[in-house]
Amino acid sequence: MPLVLRSRRTLTAALVPALALGLAACSSDGGEEPGSSSSSAAAADCTPEGLQTLTDGTLTVGASEPFEPWYVGEPTSGEGFESALVYAVADELGFAKDDVVWESVTFEQIISPAIKPFDVAAYQTTITEERKGAVDFSSPYLTSRQGVIVADSGEFSAAASLADLEGAKVGVTASQTSLDVTEAAWGDKVEVVPFSAVADGMTALSSGTVDAMVMDVDQGVAATTVYFPDTHVVGTLPSVGEPEQLGLVLDKDSALTACVSAAVDTLAEDGTLDELKTTWLKSDDVPELS
CATH class of the missing domain: 3.40.190.10 (Periplasmic binding protein-like II)
Structure with a gap:
């Protein structure tokens, strides 16, 4: 993982907007699968030509301030867990890397019921029942602690x-x-x-x-x-209630939800998600306190 060496003061200043927004993404427990089924994805045309994206042939992805381990450098780098995840999902859907464009948004924009300036957002967003009333979630891509x-x-x-x-x-x-x-x-x-x-x-x-x-x-x-x-x-810390899971965010009742969920499911089944966790997340050996 390439790192740019910076002073402590610079690192701290850089972290302030990132953590202020990024860690706010995890709120109350959730984790149920989204409503869209694999069969509905199979019935859909999960290709760039068949998907109803904001711009034909382009997948627009929402994200906020990039910070590790989710984004290493800019989101376009493909480095960091969520940056790599987005490009893996895009590839499953048939989008080339150059067909993925990034939109800078706030966390509030991601979870609000307002129409989104993106097709899908990747920003450590916890799946909750309350949020499901305002947005769609993909299948979970990570269980957090x-x-x-x-x-x-x-x-x-x-x-x-x-x-x-x-x-x-x-x-x-x-x-x-x-x-x-x-x-x-x-x-x-x-x-x-x-x-x-x-x-x-x-x-x-x-x-x-x-x-x-x-x-x-x-x-x-x-x-x-x-x-x-x-x-x-x-x-x-010991978990409370259902496991806390993260999902990609889409507009409520988005025509893309089933296909995006199917792509995440495929990445889980073929081991890609595990590979991304091994590469970018380093928490497997952290013990639970009792």
């Missing part, structure tokens, strides 16, 4: 269990999955400190204002190795 990050030199640097973190000030992103999972894990045995953006929480962790930060574990691994190298992931 919430990781716990601590400072290398902090009081809780050697934490290896939930009990080891009792009494800590734990940062979360307000109104997101991390809040629910943190409260379920510890109850009132930790002091929960909400932040409007994950980058704010990570900055607070580095400065010692909080003792730990809870966030998506895959983003957490990237945050600790690329953006905040004075921190590390100690483990993940």
